């Protein structure tokens with residue numbers, strides 16, 4: 001075991017020496033990443049400011065795998081998020097992050113990031129997920145067979161060959177294991193061999209053999225690429241794959257430098273790694289203050305972990321390793337290297353097509369997206385048909401027809417929010433892929449719209465026909481088509497509204513409540529529960545009555561039903577005919593200046609407007625978030641923190 005470890009460390013030493021000699025000029029899209037005096041604070045009303053990262057300095061170079069290690073909660077993910085340009089708006093950052101010596105925004109397609117959570121499409125098999133991703137990411141110029149070859153090879157490299165035909169699975173059904181999901185997430189991001197790759201805990205959920213193979217695959221892709229991974233507790237074998245190590249404790253650097261030299265650093269600082277102990281175990285045990293235990297120092301003396309950490313930090317700040325990091329960062333910063341370009345990928349048309357196919361398959365396999373709704377709608381349609389069965393032409397049928405149509409336009413369309421949870425899952429996948437630059441928001445909107453069309457047509461036509469013909473509404477094909485069209489456009493509208501809500505409200509339950517609330521208000525002002533002329537003018541009539549799609553849905557359905565209809569009013573055995581047009585004007589107070597087709601056109605226009613609004617919100621998020629981040633970035637002096645700065649610690 002010791003001979004084995006020694007051999008690996010010798011290998012590592014040689015490799016890190018050769019890496020030290022690397023010239024600091026970026027070529028062929030290579031990425032040098034530096035961060036200097038990086039502070040990150042989280043502020044909350046309750047707890048005030050809390051420093052998460054405290055003056056970190058470091059770098060990542062092409063051809064190297066940099067591991068960020070430290071106890072849970074030390075700031076590994078925060079450091080990764082900060083240097084990847086993905087820090088949330090609840091935190092403030094200061095310090096310089098440079099790419100090839102330049103200040104560049106690093107997000108949306110310039111790098112790949114494997115997040116800690118696996119956000120995958122549960123209904124797809126592993127093979128389908130990887131194939132679709134290859135088609136989305138790899139350029140159009142590459143033949144389809146080559147894309148498949150790359151996908152197959154990457155799946156094999158990452159050890160997924162036996163799980164290729166298994167569905168990924170999620171809350172709706174068991175699929176592949178957690179460790180396999182982790183590997184799928186990594187596989188999707190390394191398909192294009194990105195020049196800069198961030199991995200947040202790539203080995204969590206994997207056994208030691210799988211961890212080694214996955215990390216070996218990642219390490220083998222280092223040539224010309226910069227890879228940064230946060231990792232919890234690597235085995236000795238995995239540790240031997242790292243070129244550089246950044247060891248953190250409570251947001252401070254305990255060690256930054258060649259991974260192979262860390263053992264020597266700990267030994268020189270007075271905490272040598274015991275023989276036969278995994279070095280990473282030793283490092284983490286020494287600097288983990290969560291379960292504060294005194295650390296033995298000789299037969300009599302014991303020190304608290306906090307004291308040990310401070311000794312190590314002082315030792316690091318006084319060491320030549322610290323000086324080497326500072327001069328390496330300064331050296332890299334001097335170069336004005338290449339500007340990081342977005343990767344080339346499939347064209348907009350190909351992406352829209354592939355996404356439409358993928359979304360269609362997902363909708364067909366996810367019972368909650370449309371099938372359950374179709375079943376419930378059929379039951380409700382039969383209910384409506386039996387309650388209003390053969391409604392007739394009496395005076396009483398005016399109210400019955402009105403109520404039935406109002407129910408269709410309001411409650412049946414309202415239930416379109418039933419697919420919200422499935423949409424939110426799809427949206428999460430879209431957000432991950434968009435952030436990693438796989439495709440843009442436009443392709444997603446087009447794909448979601450096109451793939452939903454057949455299902456929405458199905459659930460408008462089948463339950464629509466049952467309710468329509470059982471009730472005995474106006475005869476004629478044109479009347480039924482108009483009825484189904486209103487139902488179809490209203491359901492599309494509700495789905496579009498929920499898309500907008502999902503892009504603004506971050507949480508599924510909050511989104512559901514918000515969407516239901518908005519529809520409740522619109523439905524109240526639609527002109528049925530209170531006649532249009534009786535609606536209070538402020539807010540309810542102007543503007544809500546005109547903004548609410550319910551107004552146009554009621555008008556379309558009511559005009560379709562009452563125009564040309566003769567109601568039989570019987571008095572003393574005499575039948576008097578009442579024109580439907582009179583009922584529309586007098587009873588329902590409908591706007592008769594334009595036809596029902598104009599109402600449908602307005603509804604269709606609203607669908608397009610809502611989808612464009614969703615696109616706008618997503619696009620605005622793309623530009624506003626980096627802007628918020630740069631506003632939130634302050635000079636180090638502005639960060640008011642109770643923590644002692646590093647140089648004071650070092651003194």
Ligand SMILES: Nc1ncnc2c1ncn2[C@@H]1O[C@H](COP(=O)(O)OP(=O)(O)OP(=O)(O)O)[C@@H](O)[C@H]1O
Pocket residue numbers: 042043052070071072073074075076077078079088090091232
């Ligand atoms: N937005 C935030 N607001 C408040 N505290 C935060 C925020 N983000 C991170 N923190 C805190 O900062 C600390 C570091 O979090 P981070 O997720 O970076 O740790 P980590 O080392 O990646 O942990 P783990 O290994 O368990 O994933 C934690 O104590 C966390 O609670």
